[in-house]
Amino acid sequence: MPNQPGFRIKNIHAYTAIGDDNEEGIIGEQIDGTFMPFICADEARAKSLRPRAESIGKATGKKVKFVRFSIREDLEDIA
Numbered sequence: 001m002p003n004q005p006g007f008r009i010k011n012i013h014a015y016t017a018i019g020d021d022n023e024e025g026i027i028g029e030q031i032d033g034t035f036m037p038f039i040c041a042d043e044a045r046a047k048s049l050r051p052r053a054e055s056i057g058k059a060t061g062k063k064v065k066f067v068r069f070s071i072r073e074d075l076e077d078i079a
Contacts (some may be wrong), residue, residue, distance in 0.1 A: 002058060004025060005044075007025040009041040009072070010041075010070070010072065011041065011068050011069065012027045012039060012040075012041055012069045012070075013039070013041070013046050013067065013068050013069075014037070014038060014039045014040070014066075014067055014069070015027050015038035015049060015050075015053040015056075015065070015066055015067075016065050016067055017056075017057065017060070017063065017064050017065070018062065018063070018066070019062070023033055025057050026039060026060045027043050027053060027064060029052060029056070037055070038052070038053055046066070051065075053066070
């Protein structure tokens with residue numbers, strides 16, 4: 001095991017929108033048959049998703065928000 005830890009997630013960021021039913025959800029895209037939610041834990045990923053999030057906002061007419069979830073709680077170690 002390495003002496004120093006690698007990257008650890010401290011915050012999760014997501015692109016969200018409120019739908020016609022007044023429910024908030026995480027936006028995303030279908031890529032190669034799999035839904036990819038716009039969730040990220042690093043700045044590079046956030047920047048790469050931003051143009052796609054803007055495009056979804058324009059296409060749907062919905063306001064897209066970039067939000068941060070910042071309280072981490074480790075619930076369980078699964079071996």
